[in-house]
Amino acid sequence: MYVIIVGGGKVGYYLAKELLAEPQHEVLIIEQNADKCERIAEELGDIVLRGDGCEAATMEIAGFGRADMVIAVTGDDEDNLVSCQVAKVKFNVPRTVARINNPKNQEIFQRLGIDVTVSATVAILAQIEQELPTHQMIPFLTLGGGLELVAVKVPAEAQVVGSAIKDLLLPHESLIVLLISPDGAPRAPTPETTIAIEDEIVAVTRRENEDALRAVLTSSA
Amino acid sequence: MEHPTQLAQDILVPVDGNPSAFDALALACTISRRNKGTVYAVYIIEVARTMALDIELDADARGAETILQQAEQIAGEADCKIEGEILQARDAGHAIVDESIERGVSAIYLGVDYKMPLGEFELGETANYVMDHAPCQVILVREAAGGVAE
Numbered sequence: 001m002y003v004i005i006v007g008g009g010k011v012g013y014y015l016a017k018e019l020l021a022e023p024q025h026e027v028l029i030i031e032q033n034a035d036k037c038e039r040i041a042e043e044l045g046d047i048v049l050r051g052d053g054c055e056a057a058t059m060e061i062a063g064f065g066r067a068d069m070v071i072a073v074t075g076d077d078e079d080n081l082v083s084c085q086v087a088k089v090k091f092n093v094p095r096t097v098a099r100i101n102n103p104k105n106q107e108i109f110q111r112l113g114i115d116v117t118v119s120a121t122v123a124i125l126a127q128i129e130q131e132l133p134t135h136q137m138i139p140f141l142t143l144g145g146g147l148e149l150v151a152v153k154v155p156a157e158a159q160v161v162g163s164a165i166k167d168l169l170l171p172h173e174s175l176i177v178l179l180i181s182p183d184g185a186p187r188a189p190t191p192e193t194t195i196a197i198e199d200e201i202v203a204v205t206r207r208e209n210e211d212a213l214r215a216v217l218t219s220s221a
Numbered sequence: 222m223e224h225p226t227q228l229a230q231d232i233l234v235p236v237d238g239n240p241s242a243f244d245a246l247a248l249a250c251t252i253s254r255r256n257k258g259t260v261y262a263v264y265i266i267e268v269a270r271t272m273a274l275d276i277e278l279d280a281d282a283r284g285a286e287t288i289l290q291q292a293e294q295i296a297g298e299a300d301c302k303i304e305g306e307i308l309q310a311r312d313a314g315h316a317i318v319d320e321s322i323e324r325g326v327s328a329i330y331l332g333v334d335y336k337m338p339l340g341e342f343e344l345g346e347t348a349n350y351v352m353d354h355a356p357c358q359v360i361l362v363r364e365a366a367g368g369v370a371e
């Protein structure tokens with residue numbers, strides 16, 4: 001798989017290093033800064049191209065036309081958006097991934113057709129929220145098409161305790177995909193599976209239905 | 222006392238068909254033969270990133286073989302045997318340095334043309350990179366100003 005990484009900062013460097021550990025990948029980093037290019041070339045070999053990853057001419061030289069994946073991880077959301085969008089529209093790259101520095105930009109990236117967005121801020125927040133007892137719903141991952149993967153811990157007083165999944169009135173386009181018992185054992189949900197106190201429910205839902213899903217799974221009797 | 226240049230045994234010579242590269246080869250053969258070493262002549266085909274690195278470039282490969290044959294002929298005249306190799310790489314400079322490390326050569330003999338693209342002599346990207354990064358000794362053989370010396 002030919003993977004092009006736009007941005008040779010820490011994220012780009014370590015990502016390339018990880019990908020190069022798998023011999024089936026061909027990796028190229030596009031970086032503007034000459035010192036960074038030099039350092040990457042010294043440590044990872046001839047896998048770096050100096051240039052602007054938003055410029056069509058650089059993209060042409062880099063071989064976007066045969067890339068299987070473009071991952072834009074610069075510290076600038078606008079650059080990441082342009083790289084991924086041009087990759088998608090002009091070069092028909094099958095999969096684009098963009099790093100988002102400002103979580104506010106997540107929606108616009110998805111609306112503009114970027115396949116996957118990764119926000120370090122959101123990921124850190126989710127990790128911290130997981131440790132906060134007051135937060136009942138933790139967003140895990142943003143999927144395509146406005147869907148989110150979330151986890152909800154069922155409190156002892158919740159109305160759904162003892163109910164079967166088939167009896168729950170879940171919001172539109174929401175789906176329970178996994179249950180994790182308090183002892184950490186995962187269970188694949190069936191319509192007959194009953195919900196127990198302190199179960200962790202992993203579900204897919206639309207972003208706009210998150211509050212409704214949390215209400216169904218956590219509100220008291 | 223002999224100097225490192227006189228003691229060089231295994232020498233890498235990138236050949237690209239230019240007279241300066243063949244001059245470098247002839248010089249490498251003389252030194253290496255005296256020290257009972259090996260001369261590695263490499264032709265590097267630079268593959269654009271628009272293509273996979275292992276793509277078969279028949280026309281380039283045929284051209285490379287012709288140049289390596291010429292290199293063997295020059296080495297033969299100096300009573301020296303060479304090992305020729307064709308490499309495909311993204312960048313010639315990187316490939317030369319990597320090859321020198323892999324083969325553990327004591328020197329790279331690099332022919333450079335006399336180029337003045339902006340009115341001043343320029344060594345070129347490949348020679349600059351090799352000078353900057355090669356772990357072994359690098360000998361540059363520059364062609365005479367204005368062309369090959371008689």
